[in-house]
Amino acid sequence: MTDSVPGESVISRVVRLMSAFDRSLPTMTLSGLARRAGLPLTTTHRLVQELVRHGLIEKVSGDELRVGMRMWELGARGSLALGLQEVALPYMEDVQATVRQHTTLAILDRGSVLYVERLSDPESPLDAAHIAQRMPIHAASSGLVLLAYSDTAYQDEVLSLPLEAVTTDTITDPSIIRKHLADIRQRGHVAIPGIGHMDWIGIAVPVFGIAGKIAASLNAIVPRGEANVPAIIPSLLTAAHGISRTLGADNRLPGSRRL
Protein backbone atom coordinates (compact mmCIF):
# COMPACT_ATOMS: atom_id res chain seq x y z
CA MET A 1 0.00 0.00 0.00
CA THR A 2 1.41 3.39 -0.98
CA ASP A 3 1.54 5.99 1.72
CA SER A 4 -0.29 9.30 1.74
CA VAL A 5 1.33 11.77 -0.63
CA PRO A 6 1.73 15.33 0.76
CA GLY A 7 -0.47 17.66 -1.27
CA GLU A 8 -2.55 14.74 -2.56
CA SER A 9 -5.98 16.02 -3.60
CA VAL A 10 -9.15 15.52 -1.57
CA ILE A 11 -10.70 13.47 -4.39
CA SER A 12 -7.70 11.18 -4.48
CA ARG A 13 -7.84 10.67 -0.69
CA VAL A 14 -11.58 9.99 -0.79
CA VAL A 15 -11.00 7.35 -3.49
CA ARG A 16 -8.39 5.72 -1.22
CA LEU A 17 -10.85 5.64 1.67
CA MET A 18 -13.73 4.23 -0.38
CA SER A 19 -11.44 1.65 -2.05
CA ALA A 20 -10.51 0.30 1.36
CA PHE A 21 -13.94 -1.30 1.74
CA ASP A 22 -14.80 -4.48 -0.09
CA ARG A 23 -16.90 -7.58 0.16
CA SER A 24 -14.41 -9.33 2.44
CA LEU A 25 -14.12 -6.27 4.70
CA PRO A 26 -17.35 -4.24 4.45
CA THR A 27 -17.02 -2.56 7.85
CA MET A 28 -14.01 -1.00 9.60
CA THR A 29 -13.24 1.23 12.57
CA LEU A 30 -11.79 4.68 11.90
CA SER A 31 -8.28 3.56 12.79
CA GLY A 32 -8.62 0.37 10.72
CA LEU A 33 -9.79 2.44 7.77
CA ALA A 34 -6.89 4.91 8.15
CA ARG A 35 -4.42 2.02 8.24
CA ARG A 36 -5.89 0.21 5.23
CA ALA A 37 -6.17 3.44 3.19
CA GLY A 38 -2.62 4.47 4.12
CA LEU A 39 -3.78 7.88 5.40
CA PRO A 40 -2.98 9.66 8.69
CA LEU A 41 -5.64 9.19 11.40
CA THR A 42 -6.34 12.94 11.65
CA THR A 43 -6.90 13.26 7.88
CA THR A 44 -9.09 10.17 7.90
CA HIS A 45 -11.11 11.50 10.83
CA ARG A 46 -11.75 14.84 9.12
CA LEU A 47 -12.68 13.29 5.75
CA VAL A 48 -14.87 10.58 7.30
CA GLN A 49 -16.80 13.20 9.28
CA GLU A 50 -17.74 14.94 6.06
CA LEU A 51 -18.37 11.71 4.14
CA VAL A 52 -20.75 10.62 6.93
CA ARG A 53 -22.54 14.00 6.73
CA HIS A 54 -23.18 13.35 3.01
CA GLY A 55 -24.17 9.71 3.58
CA LEU A 56 -21.24 8.43 1.51
CA ILE A 57 -19.99 6.56 4.57
CA GLU A 58 -22.38 5.25 7.26
CA LYS A 59 -21.86 4.47 10.92
CA VAL A 60 -23.04 0.97 11.75
CA SER A 61 -23.13 -0.53 15.23
CA GLY A 62 -20.63 0.99 17.67
CA ASP A 63 -17.70 2.61 15.89
CA GLU A 64 -17.77 0.54 12.71
CA LEU A 65 -18.03 2.36 9.38
CA ARG A 66 -19.27 1.13 6.00
CA VAL A 67 -19.97 2.44 2.49
CA GLY A 68 -23.13 4.54 2.66
CA MET A 69 -26.33 3.96 0.72
CA ARG A 70 -25.91 7.44 -0.81
CA MET A 71 -22.57 6.37 -2.31
CA TRP A 72 -24.24 3.29 -3.80
CA GLU A 73 -27.08 5.48 -5.11
CA LEU A 74 -24.74 8.02 -6.77
CA GLY A 75 -22.68 5.24 -8.33
CA ALA A 76 -25.68 3.27 -9.59
CA ARG A 77 -28.25 5.84 -10.67
CA GLY A 78 -26.59 7.26 -13.76
CA SER A 79 -24.18 4.45 -14.52
CA LEU A 80 -23.89 2.18 -17.52
CA ALA A 81 -23.65 -0.81 -15.14
CA LEU A 82 -27.31 -0.50 -14.15
CA GLY A 83 -28.42 -0.41 -17.78
CA LEU A 84 -26.39 -3.53 -18.59
CA GLN A 85 -27.74 -5.32 -15.51
CA GLU A 86 -31.34 -4.52 -16.38
CA VAL A 87 -30.98 -5.74 -19.94
CA ALA A 88 -28.96 -8.85 -19.11
CA LEU A 89 -30.67 -10.18 -15.98
CA PRO A 90 -33.61 -12.06 -17.58
CA TYR A 91 -31.28 -13.71 -20.11
CA MET A 92 -28.78 -14.58 -17.38
CA GLU A 93 -31.53 -16.28 -15.39
CA ASP A 94 -32.20 -18.54 -18.38
CA VAL A 95 -28.51 -19.46 -18.59
CA GLN A 96 -28.18 -20.00 -14.84
CA ALA A 97 -30.99 -22.62 -15.03
CA THR A 98 -28.50 -24.72 -17.04
CA VAL A 99 -25.20 -23.66 -15.46
CA ARG A 100 -26.29 -23.85 -11.81
CA GLN A 101 -22.93 -22.56 -10.48
CA HIS A 102 -22.14 -18.97 -11.56
CA THR A 103 -23.29 -16.88 -14.51
CA THR A 104 -21.57 -13.51 -14.75
CA LEU A 105 -21.56 -10.42 -16.96
CA ALA A 106 -18.26 -8.53 -17.20
CA ILE A 107 -16.79 -5.51 -18.95
CA LEU A 108 -13.25 -4.15 -19.38
CA ASP A 109 -12.59 -1.07 -17.25
CA ARG A 110 -9.29 0.63 -16.45
CA GLY A 111 -7.19 -2.33 -17.47
CA SER A 112 -9.07 -5.12 -15.73
CA VAL A 113 -12.20 -7.26 -15.91
CA LEU A 114 -15.02 -5.78 -13.84
CA TYR A 115 -17.98 -8.02 -13.00
CA VAL A 116 -21.22 -6.01 -13.28
CA GLU A 117 -23.72 -8.81 -12.62
CA ARG A 118 -23.66 -12.34 -11.25
CA LEU A 119 -26.17 -15.10 -10.56
CA SER A 120 -25.07 -17.98 -8.37
CA ASP A 121 -26.10 -21.12 -6.64
CA PRO A 122 -25.80 -20.26 -2.93
CA GLU A 123 -24.25 -23.72 -2.36
CA SER A 124 -21.43 -23.18 -4.86
CA PRO A 125 -17.97 -23.43 -3.24
CA LEU A 126 -16.37 -20.85 -5.57
CA ASP A 127 -15.89 -17.53 -3.79
CA ALA A 128 -14.82 -15.25 -6.65
CA ALA A 129 -16.09 -13.13 -9.55
CA HIS A 130 -18.46 -11.26 -7.24
CA ILE A 131 -20.38 -8.23 -8.44
CA ALA A 132 -18.15 -5.11 -8.53
CA GLN A 133 -14.97 -7.17 -8.15
CA ARG A 134 -12.09 -7.27 -10.62
CA MET A 135 -9.75 -9.82 -12.23
CA PRO A 136 -6.69 -9.37 -14.45
CA ILE A 137 -7.78 -9.47 -18.12
CA HIS A 138 -5.58 -12.43 -19.12
CA ALA A 139 -6.61 -14.49 -16.06
CA ALA A 140 -10.34 -14.61 -16.83
CA SER A 141 -12.16 -16.18 -19.76
CA SER A 142 -14.36 -13.03 -19.88
CA GLY A 143 -11.21 -10.94 -20.16
CA LEU A 144 -9.90 -12.94 -23.10
CA VAL A 145 -13.23 -12.65 -24.95
CA LEU A 146 -13.38 -8.89 -24.29
CA LEU A 147 -9.79 -8.49 -25.46
CA ALA A 148 -10.34 -10.61 -28.58
CA TYR A 149 -12.94 -8.14 -29.86
CA SER A 150 -11.08 -4.98 -28.73
CA ASP A 151 -9.01 -2.97 -31.19
CA THR A 152 -5.43 -4.03 -31.89
CA ALA A 153 -3.87 -1.00 -30.19
CA TYR A 154 -5.61 -1.88 -26.90
CA GLN A 155 -4.60 -5.56 -27.23
CA ASP A 156 -0.97 -4.50 -27.76
CA GLU A 157 -1.11 -2.22 -24.73
CA VAL A 158 -2.52 -4.94 -22.44
CA LEU A 159 -0.11 -7.60 -23.70
CA SER A 160 2.93 -5.33 -23.31
CA LEU A 161 2.38 -5.08 -19.54
CA PRO A 162 3.75 -7.66 -17.08
CA LEU A 163 1.17 -10.51 -16.91
CA GLU A 164 0.75 -11.95 -13.43
CA ALA A 165 0.32 -15.72 -12.95
CA VAL A 166 -2.81 -15.84 -10.78
CA THR A 167 -2.64 -19.66 -10.77
CA THR A 168 -0.05 -22.07 -12.18
CA ASP A 169 -2.36 -22.46 -15.21
CA THR A 170 -2.65 -18.74 -15.99
CA ILE A 171 -1.28 -18.08 -19.48
CA THR A 172 1.31 -15.28 -19.26
CA ASP A 173 3.03 -15.63 -22.64
CA PRO A 174 1.69 -12.85 -24.94
CA SER A 175 2.22 -14.92 -28.09
CA ILE A 176 0.10 -17.81 -26.73
CA ILE A 177 -2.57 -15.31 -25.63
CA ARG A 178 -2.59 -13.84 -29.16
CA LYS A 179 -3.27 -17.31 -30.58
CA HIS A 180 -6.17 -17.69 -28.13
CA LEU A 181 -7.55 -14.29 -29.19
CA ALA A 182 -7.48 -15.30 -32.88
CA ASP A 183 -9.14 -18.59 -31.98
CA ILE A 184 -11.87 -16.79 -30.00
CA ARG A 185 -12.61 -14.44 -32.92
CA GLN A 186 -12.94 -17.45 -35.20
CA ARG A 187 -15.05 -19.66 -32.93
CA GLY A 188 -17.04 -17.02 -31.03
CA HIS A 189 -16.41 -18.48 -27.58
CA VAL A 190 -13.69 -19.57 -25.18
CA ALA A 191 -13.46 -22.28 -22.52
CA ILE A 192 -10.22 -22.27 -20.55
CA PRO A 193 -9.68 -24.18 -17.32
CA GLY A 194 -7.67 -22.98 -14.35
CA ILE A 195 -6.50 -19.55 -15.51
CA GLY A 196 -8.24 -17.66 -12.70
CA HIS A 197 -8.95 -20.51 -10.24
CA MET A 198 -7.24 -23.88 -10.42
CA ASP A 199 -10.37 -25.99 -9.93
CA TRP A 200 -12.74 -24.05 -12.15
CA ILE A 201 -13.30 -23.54 -15.83
CA GLY A 202 -14.50 -20.27 -17.32
CA ILE A 203 -16.62 -20.32 -20.47
CA ALA A 204 -17.26 -16.95 -22.09
CA VAL A 205 -18.95 -15.44 -25.15
CA PRO A 206 -19.12 -11.85 -26.44
CA VAL A 207 -22.07 -9.44 -26.04
CA PHE A 208 -22.23 -6.68 -28.67
CA GLY A 209 -23.76 -3.20 -28.51
CA ILE A 210 -24.59 -0.45 -30.96
CA ALA A 211 -22.60 -0.57 -34.23
CA GLY A 212 -21.48 -4.10 -33.37
CA LYS A 213 -18.94 -2.89 -30.80
CA ILE A 214 -18.02 -5.29 -28.00
CA ALA A 215 -20.10 -4.32 -24.94
CA ALA A 216 -19.60 -7.10 -22.39
CA SER A 217 -18.83 -10.76 -21.91
CA LEU A 218 -21.29 -13.37 -20.71
CA ASN A 219 -19.56 -16.01 -18.68
CA ALA A 220 -20.24 -19.32 -16.94
CA ILE A 221 -17.92 -20.52 -14.15
CA VAL A 222 -18.19 -24.23 -13.39
CA PRO A 223 -16.10 -26.94 -11.69
CA ARG A 224 -13.28 -28.29 -13.84
CA GLY A 225 -13.83 -31.90 -14.85
CA GLU A 226 -17.48 -32.03 -13.86
CA ALA A 227 -18.68 -29.39 -16.33
CA ASN A 228 -20.59 -30.23 -19.47
CA VAL A 229 -18.91 -27.52 -21.54
CA PRO A 230 -20.45 -28.46 -24.92
CA ALA A 231 -23.93 -28.01 -23.40
CA ILE A 232 -23.16 -24.66 -21.77
CA ILE A 233 -21.73 -22.93 -24.86
CA PRO A 234 -25.02 -22.90 -26.86
CA SER A 235 -26.88 -21.67 -23.78
CA LEU A 236 -24.43 -18.75 -23.37
CA LEU A 237 -24.49 -17.97 -27.12
CA THR A 238 -28.29 -17.86 -27.19
CA ALA A 239 -28.51 -15.55 -24.18
CA ALA A 240 -25.66 -13.31 -25.42
CA HIS A 241 -27.50 -12.98 -28.73
CA GLY A 242 -30.62 -11.83 -26.88
CA ILE A 243 -28.69 -9.33 -24.74
CA SER A 244 -26.88 -7.96 -27.83
CA ARG A 245 -30.19 -7.55 -29.67
CA THR A 246 -31.70 -5.69 -26.70
CA LEU A 247 -28.61 -3.45 -26.49
CA GLY A 248 -29.24 -2.45 -30.11
CA ALA A 249 -26.68 -4.59 -31.94
CA ASP A 250 -27.81 -5.61 -35.39
CA ASN A 251 -26.96 -9.28 -35.00
CA ARG A 252 -29.33 -10.86 -37.45
CA LEU A 253 -27.59 -13.95 -38.73
CA PRO A 254 -26.80 -13.91 -42.44
CA GLY A 255 -29.16 -16.29 -44.22
CA SER A 256 -31.64 -16.57 -41.34
CA ARG A 257 -35.04 -15.58 -42.64
CA ARG A 258 -38.60 -16.53 -41.88
CA LEU A 259 -39.78 -18.33 -44.99
Add this chain to the structure above:
Amino acid sequence: MTDSVPGESVISRVVRLMSAFDRSLPTMTLSGLARRAGLPLTTTHRLVQELVRHGLIEKVSGDELRVGMRMWELGARGSLALGLQEVALPYMEDVQATVRQHTTLAILDRGSVLYVERLSDPESPLDAAHIAQRMPIHAASSGLVLLAYSDTAYQDEVLSLPLEAVTTDTITDPSIIRKHLADIRQRGHVAIPGIGHMDWIGIAVPVFGIAGKIAASLNAIVPRGEANVPAIIPSLLTAAHGISRTLGADNRLPGSRRL
Protein backbone atom coordinates in the same frame (compact mmCIF):
# COMPACT_ATOMS: atom_id res chain seq x y z
CA MET B 1 -31.35 24.39 -7.44
CA THR B 2 -29.13 26.15 -4.88
CA ASP B 3 -26.13 27.99 -6.22
CA SER B 4 -22.52 27.22 -5.47
CA VAL B 5 -21.57 28.35 -1.97
CA PRO B 6 -18.19 30.11 -1.71
CA GLY B 7 -15.86 27.99 0.39
CA GLU B 8 -18.01 24.89 -0.18
CA SER B 9 -15.87 21.78 0.29
CA VAL B 10 -14.56 19.64 -2.56
CA ILE B 11 -16.57 16.65 -1.29
CA SER B 12 -19.75 18.69 -1.29
CA ARG B 13 -19.10 19.90 -4.85
CA VAL B 14 -18.33 16.39 -6.06
CA VAL B 15 -21.63 15.19 -4.55
CA ARG B 16 -23.43 17.97 -6.48
CA LEU B 17 -21.78 16.88 -9.72
CA MET B 18 -22.51 13.18 -9.26
CA SER B 19 -26.11 13.91 -8.17
CA ALA B 20 -26.71 15.73 -11.45
CA PHE B 21 -26.72 12.42 -13.34
CA ASP B 22 -29.72 10.16 -13.22
CA ARG B 23 -31.62 7.63 -15.22
CA SER B 24 -33.46 10.27 -17.22
CA LEU B 25 -30.24 12.18 -17.93
CA PRO B 26 -27.31 9.72 -17.80
CA THR B 27 -25.00 11.78 -20.07
CA MET B 28 -24.28 15.51 -20.16
CA THR B 29 -21.77 17.92 -21.69
CA LEU B 30 -19.45 19.80 -19.34
CA SER B 31 -21.52 22.98 -19.60
CA GLY B 32 -24.79 21.06 -19.12
CA LEU B 33 -23.32 19.40 -16.03
CA ALA B 34 -22.12 22.75 -14.61
CA ARG B 35 -25.59 24.23 -15.13
CA ARG B 36 -27.46 21.30 -13.60
CA ALA B 37 -25.07 21.08 -10.63
CA GLY B 38 -25.21 24.83 -10.06
CA LEU B 39 -21.42 25.18 -10.17
CA PRO B 40 -19.24 27.63 -12.15
CA LEU B 41 -17.92 26.22 -15.43
CA THR B 42 -14.27 26.66 -14.38
CA THR B 43 -14.81 24.76 -11.10
CA THR B 44 -16.71 22.04 -12.94
CA HIS B 45 -13.96 21.74 -15.55
CA ARG B 46 -11.24 21.36 -12.91
CA LEU B 47 -13.18 18.82 -10.82
CA VAL B 48 -14.34 16.79 -13.84
CA GLN B 49 -10.75 16.52 -15.09
CA GLU B 50 -9.74 14.88 -11.83
CA LEU B 51 -12.89 12.75 -11.60
CA VAL B 52 -12.19 11.45 -15.13
CA ARG B 53 -8.60 10.64 -14.12
CA HIS B 54 -9.96 8.46 -11.28
CA GLY B 55 -12.65 6.88 -13.48
CA LEU B 56 -15.44 8.36 -11.34
CA ILE B 57 -16.74 10.17 -14.43
CA GLU B 58 -16.24 8.78 -17.96
CA LYS B 59 -16.14 10.48 -21.35
CA VAL B 60 -18.55 8.85 -23.75
CA SER B 61 -18.88 9.74 -27.43
CA GLY B 62 -17.83 13.30 -28.30
CA ASP B 63 -17.97 15.61 -25.31
CA GLU B 64 -20.66 13.78 -23.33
CA LEU B 65 -19.85 12.72 -19.75
CA ARG B 66 -21.42 9.98 -17.61
CA VAL B 67 -20.95 8.34 -14.20
CA GLY B 68 -17.87 6.13 -14.39
CA MET B 69 -17.72 2.40 -13.78
CA ARG B 70 -15.21 3.05 -10.98
CA MET B 71 -17.82 5.16 -9.16
CA TRP B 72 -20.34 2.32 -9.51
CA GLU B 73 -17.71 -0.15 -8.29
CA LEU B 74 -16.79 1.92 -5.19
CA GLY B 75 -20.45 2.41 -4.34
CA ALA B 76 -21.42 -1.22 -4.83
CA ARG B 77 -18.48 -3.27 -3.59
CA GLY B 78 -18.69 -2.63 0.14
CA SER B 79 -22.30 -1.53 0.36
CA LEU B 80 -25.24 -3.01 2.20
CA ALA B 81 -27.33 -2.63 -1.00
CA LEU B 82 -25.42 -5.39 -2.76
CA GLY B 83 -25.93 -7.79 0.15
CA LEU B 84 -29.66 -7.09 0.21
CA GLN B 85 -29.90 -7.53 -3.57
CA GLU B 86 -28.07 -10.86 -3.50
CA VAL B 87 -30.28 -12.25 -0.75
CA ALA B 88 -33.56 -10.91 -2.13
CA LEU B 89 -33.23 -11.53 -5.87
CA PRO B 90 -34.25 -15.22 -6.04
CA TYR B 91 -37.28 -14.59 -3.79
CA MET B 92 -38.22 -11.51 -5.83
CA GLU B 93 -38.17 -13.58 -9.01
CA ASP B 94 -40.74 -15.91 -7.46
CA VAL B 95 -42.99 -12.97 -6.60
CA GLN B 96 -42.57 -11.35 -10.01
CA ALA B 97 -43.90 -14.54 -11.65
CA THR B 98 -47.24 -13.65 -9.99
CA VAL B 99 -47.09 -9.85 -10.04
CA ARG B 100 -45.86 -9.43 -13.64
CA GLN B 101 -45.60 -5.62 -13.34
CA HIS B 102 -43.02 -4.44 -10.78
CA THR B 103 -41.54 -6.10 -7.71
CA THR B 104 -39.26 -3.83 -5.69
CA LEU B 105 -37.13 -3.92 -2.57
CA ALA B 106 -36.74 -0.63 -0.69
CA ILE B 107 -35.09 0.75 2.45
CA LEU B 108 -35.32 4.06 4.33
CA ASP B 109 -32.26 6.26 3.85
CA ARG B 110 -31.75 9.92 4.72
CA GLY B 111 -35.46 10.64 5.05
CA SER B 112 -36.74 8.95 1.91
CA VAL B 113 -37.51 5.58 0.37
CA LEU B 114 -34.58 4.27 -1.67
CA TYR B 115 -35.24 1.41 -4.12
CA VAL B 116 -32.33 -1.06 -3.98
CA GLU B 117 -33.71 -3.71 -6.35
CA ARG B 118 -36.48 -4.01 -8.91
CA LEU B 119 -37.79 -6.64 -11.30
CA SER B 120 -40.17 -5.53 -14.02
CA ASP B 121 -42.09 -6.53 -17.06
CA PRO B 122 -40.43 -4.59 -19.89
CA GLU B 123 -43.92 -3.87 -21.29
CA SER B 124 -45.17 -2.22 -18.09
CA PRO B 125 -46.23 1.39 -18.67
CA LEU B 126 -45.18 2.56 -15.15
CA ASP B 127 -41.93 4.51 -15.31
CA ALA B 128 -41.08 4.91 -11.61
CA ALA B 129 -39.53 3.17 -8.60
CA HIS B 130 -36.37 2.43 -10.56
CA ILE B 131 -33.28 1.02 -8.87
CA ALA B 132 -31.37 3.75 -6.95
CA GLN B 133 -34.28 6.19 -7.19
CA ARG B 134 -36.13 7.75 -4.26
CA MET B 135 -39.71 8.53 -3.18
CA PRO B 136 -41.04 10.50 -0.19
CA ILE B 137 -41.74 8.06 2.68
CA HIS B 138 -45.45 8.89 3.02
CA ALA B 139 -46.05 8.66 -0.75
CA ALA B 140 -44.98 5.03 -1.16
CA SER B 141 -46.49 1.86 0.28
CA SER B 142 -42.93 0.66 1.01
CA GLY B 143 -42.31 3.85 2.95
CA LEU B 144 -45.38 3.37 5.12
CA VAL B 145 -44.40 -0.23 5.91
CA LEU B 146 -40.82 0.82 6.75
CA LEU B 147 -42.12 3.64 8.94
CA ALA B 148 -44.66 1.39 10.70
CA TYR B 149 -41.85 -0.79 12.06
CA SER B 150 -39.43 2.08 12.81
CA ASP B 151 -39.09 3.45 16.34
CA THR B 152 -41.55 6.09 17.55
CA ALA B 153 -38.97 8.91 17.66
CA TYR B 154 -38.23 8.43 13.96
CA GLN B 155 -41.94 8.27 13.11
CA ASP B 156 -42.49 11.54 14.99
CA GLU B 157 -39.59 13.18 13.18
CA VAL B 158 -40.85 12.14 9.71
CA LEU B 159 -44.46 13.12 10.44
CA SER B 160 -43.46 16.53 11.86
CA LEU B 161 -42.01 17.60 8.50
CA PRO B 162 -44.12 19.12 5.70
CA LEU B 163 -45.65 16.22 3.73
CA GLU B 164 -45.82 16.85 0.00
CA ALA B 165 -48.85 15.72 -2.02
CA VAL B 166 -47.21 13.76 -4.85
CA THR B 167 -50.66 12.96 -6.29
CA THR B 168 -54.14 14.11 -5.26
CA ASP B 169 -54.47 10.77 -3.41
CA THR B 170 -51.26 11.14 -1.35
CA ILE B 171 -52.14 11.14 2.34
CA THR B 172 -50.56 14.22 3.96
CA ASP B 173 -52.43 14.32 7.27
CA PRO B 174 -50.10 12.94 9.99
CA SER B 175 -53.00 11.64 12.10
CA ILE B 176 -54.41 9.59 9.20
CA ILE B 177 -50.90 8.27 8.46
CA ARG B 178 -50.56 7.24 12.12
CA LYS B 179 -53.78 5.22 11.81
CA HIS B 180 -52.36 3.52 8.71
CA LEU B 181 -49.12 2.72 10.58
CA ALA B 182 -51.05 1.10 13.43
CA ASP B 183 -53.11 -0.84 10.90
CA ILE B 184 -49.95 -2.04 9.10
CA ARG B 185 -48.41 -3.27 12.39
CA GLN B 186 -51.58 -5.20 13.14
CA ARG B 187 -52.13 -6.72 9.68
CA GLY B 188 -48.53 -7.07 8.49
CA HIS B 189 -49.09 -5.52 5.07
CA VAL B 190 -50.42 -2.43 3.30
CA ALA B 191 -52.18 -1.88 -0.04
CA ILE B 192 -52.83 1.77 -0.84
CA PRO B 193 -53.84 3.04 -4.28
CA GLY B 194 -52.71 6.28 -5.85
CA ILE B 195 -50.42 7.71 -3.18
CA GLY B 196 -47.33 7.75 -5.40
CA HIS B 197 -48.93 7.38 -8.85
CA MET B 198 -52.59 7.98 -9.53
CA ASP B 199 -53.19 4.89 -11.67
CA TRP B 200 -51.17 2.39 -9.63
CA ILE B 201 -51.53 0.57 -6.35
CA GLY B 202 -48.60 -0.26 -4.10
CA ILE B 203 -48.71 -3.39 -1.95
CA ALA B 204 -45.92 -3.75 0.61
CA VAL B 205 -44.79 -6.07 3.41
CA PRO B 206 -41.89 -5.84 5.89
CA VAL B 207 -38.58 -7.69 5.67
CA PHE B 208 -36.78 -8.17 8.99
CA GLY B 209 -33.10 -8.60 9.78
CA ILE B 210 -31.02 -9.60 12.78
CA ALA B 211 -32.78 -9.16 16.15
CA GLY B 212 -36.08 -8.72 14.32
CA LYS B 213 -35.23 -5.16 13.27
CA ILE B 214 -36.92 -3.85 10.12
CA ALA B 215 -34.45 -4.23 7.23
CA ALA B 216 -36.40 -3.50 4.05
CA SER B 217 -39.80 -3.53 2.43
CA LEU B 218 -40.87 -5.88 -0.34
CA ASN B 219 -43.30 -4.21 -2.67
CA ALA B 220 -45.51 -4.95 -5.67
CA ILE B 221 -46.67 -2.10 -7.93
CA VAL B 222 -49.65 -2.97 -10.13
CA PRO B 223 -52.34 -1.12 -12.10
CA ARG B 224 -55.19 0.19 -9.94
CA GLY B 225 -58.45 -1.58 -10.61
CA GLU B 226 -56.94 -4.47 -12.56
CA ALA B 227 -54.83 -5.83 -9.71
CA ASN B 228 -55.74 -8.98 -7.82
CA VAL B 229 -54.53 -7.62 -4.47
CA PRO B 230 -55.72 -10.55 -2.30
CA ALA B 231 -53.60 -12.92 -4.43
CA ILE B 232 -50.49 -10.76 -4.34
CA ILE B 233 -50.31 -10.29 -0.55
CA PRO B 234 -49.63 -13.97 0.29
CA SER B 235 -46.99 -14.11 -2.44
CA LEU B 236 -45.21 -11.06 -0.99
CA LEU B 237 -45.53 -12.38 2.58
CA THR B 238 -44.05 -15.74 1.64
CA ALA B 239 -41.07 -14.18 -0.16
CA ALA B 240 -40.50 -11.60 2.60
CA HIS B 241 -40.42 -14.44 5.11
CA GLY B 242 -37.74 -16.18 3.07
CA ILE B 243 -35.65 -13.02 2.70
CA SER B 244 -35.95 -12.29 6.46
CA ARG B 245 -34.87 -15.83 7.32
CA THR B 246 -31.84 -15.55 5.00
CA LEU B 247 -30.95 -12.17 6.56
CA GLY B 248 -30.85 -13.90 9.95
CA ALA B 249 -34.20 -12.87 11.43
CA ASP B 250 -35.67 -15.51 13.73
CA ASN B 251 -39.12 -15.48 12.20
CA ARG B 252 -40.39 -18.92 13.03
CA LEU B 253 -44.12 -18.58 13.45
CA PRO B 254 -45.45 -19.29 16.94
CA GLY B 255 -47.26 -22.62 16.91
CA SER B 256 -45.78 -23.81 13.62
CA ARG B 257 -44.09 -27.14 14.23
CA ARG B 258 -43.45 -30.20 12.18
CA LEU B 259 -45.60 -32.86 13.80
